[in-house]
Amino acid sequence: MTQTQASSGVQLSTEALALLQVIQNAGPQGASVAQLLAQLPGLSRRTAQRWLAQFVQDGRIAATGVRRGRRYYSKLPSPSIAPMGVAEPAAGGPQAATQLQLAPDALEVRDYVLQPLELRKPVGYQRDLLESYQPNQTFYLPATVRRQLHAQGRTLEAAAPAGTYSRAVLNRLLIDLSWASSHMEGNTYSRLDTRHLIEEGTAAQGKARFETQMILNHKAAIELLVDSVSSLEPGEPLWSRYLLMNLHAALAENLLPNPADEGRVRQHAVEIALSVYRPISAPQVLDELLDMVLLKVNAIQDPFEQAFFMMVHVPYLQPFSDINKRTSRLAANGPLFRANLCPLTFVDVPVESYAQAMLGIYEMGRVEMLRDLFIWAYERSTQEYTAIRQNLAEPDPLRLTWRKLIKETVHAVVSQPGADAVALVEQAVNAPEAAVPEVDRANVQALILDELRRLHEGVLARYGLRPSQWRAWQAAQGI
Structure with a gap:
């Protein structure tokens, strides 16, 4: 059972973390004790009240009202998700101008994981998700997406030795990635607080020790990764057990209940809070599958596919007792550092969207929501690190070749609001009259x-x- 430190310095159990998550999921309306207990039936009222009082005292949550009218609210931001087709400005300044939008197949994932726990089928680790993946034949990111990401992330150091660009932007990278990845774990440091801590060694006043430790651990882990790539x-293969284990150890230092778990494949079972997914518990099987993950990721040629592969398979396998997602987020940057591409900083990534995307992988073995999040997050990262381009990008050859089919299919899908959008697209691309070569069908779809x-x-x-027609289709899709 995984634990982490509360802001008071005590250890939080998985159930306590689940209580915090339920409060955050309650949104701006907050939740009463009764509503919280309804979602956590195994938690006693007395224990919940004790934790809630401690969370309020630590500043993690806020509370209003008294007795039965008392409600609890998360102090962490809960960024909204704009489903596909909705593009309203988000609060937060110039870099928060566009919300995350989801394609129909990603919406299917989101809708499933938003169901109550009792409606989702308990599932264990599915080896086939890893074993069936064939590097450079299987692709989570279609060719058109990879081309788009390469165009966005290209730097002037593309032909320079590995790691040149990440070293050139290291000072800013340490702040952005440390802050954003920690924020996704509930860390309340601001970006300015993070800058003072990293540049001056000054811890922010009123922050918990574990939050300060988390930021410093990210800094150490990023420096380790940049040095290793360079x-x-x-x-030479990028990933080895040595690098992955030491990356985890750097992120985990002084944050795990048992220090022996730092940088080591776990020797005990873990649970995923608010999920019906049950990870593998046998250490020897974890060892075997981790070797397979490293073998396959090293065989992948495209750096973005390699990055996304690590974001999928490290958390899905859960090789460590905790801090698997943080490890995967930094690991995703390794291939980008090596190819001198812009980093993926995760700045402004909606925490709830990321959690839902991971549940889609855990419980469904589906990557579509994480794929859309990855694409969106990388675009925002490149906005942070590259100047506005003066020239228009070259037209995508696949989009140019199949422009008529693309337009006709989009028209057909939107004209049939009640139909399954994904099925209609698949049917159109595979129709004999479309004449799309089999090798191109997945990319055209x-x-x-x-x-x-x-x-x-x-x-x-x-x-x-x-x-x-568009509004009718949006309404039918629940957008």
């Missing part, structure tokens, strides 16, 4: 789903659609 010989994800009122004429 020392690689041409053709992904292109169409991407067009649907980005659909808005300003481009409807391109597809021969009227605003009323």
